[in-house]
Amino acid sequence: MLSLLSMALIIMTISILIMILASILSKKSFVDREKASPFECGFDPISSSRLPFSLRFFLIAVIFLIFDVEIALLFPLILILNYSNILMWSFTSSIFLLILLIGLYHEWNQGALNWAN
Template sequence: MLIITIIFIVSIILPTLVFSLSLLLFHRINLDRNKISPFECGFNPNNQTRLPFSTRFFLLAIIFIVFDIEVVLLIPFPILIATSLSFQHIIIFLLFLLILLLELIHE
């Protein structure tokens, strides 16, 4: 019971300290208009400094993340098949590969 209490106290104190330290280190004191505006050789900027958000690249990034997660989920399957050659494991593995292939075709 004592170990659980210590772990609970540390899990509360440590994030609080990290958050407080980040607020202390990255707190900007003087945020006036001249300091936060972009600087282009002493002239006012001609165009917007922010680029428009591209949903096409966002969707591509999301699909990339999904495929990365699926590849990470595929890593233990050969080890599982090598240790216990069960028909059920092979079927699950083939179904997972089929879903991955269908997603790739859909993409």
């Protein structure tokens, strides 16, 4: 019990010393306000927060995210097809792709994919 307590104390001491050493040695410069501020989607966070936001940009970002996740889900399906029931996985992947294609058609029909008006 005593060795466990002493080991925990040594580990905490080393961790605290490393954190203190890192904060002392790190070069922090608050002179440049642009470098210290976060950069989010090309918007200047220092200016007014009530600027209009492009809804089209948001929709395209969501579409990209959906199709990016789709690719990440379909790649393992190709590898699984060799080791399991092909009919079940073919049906599952077909339904998955059909849902995505219906969603893509709906967004195309609503005009979310048109950049120029």
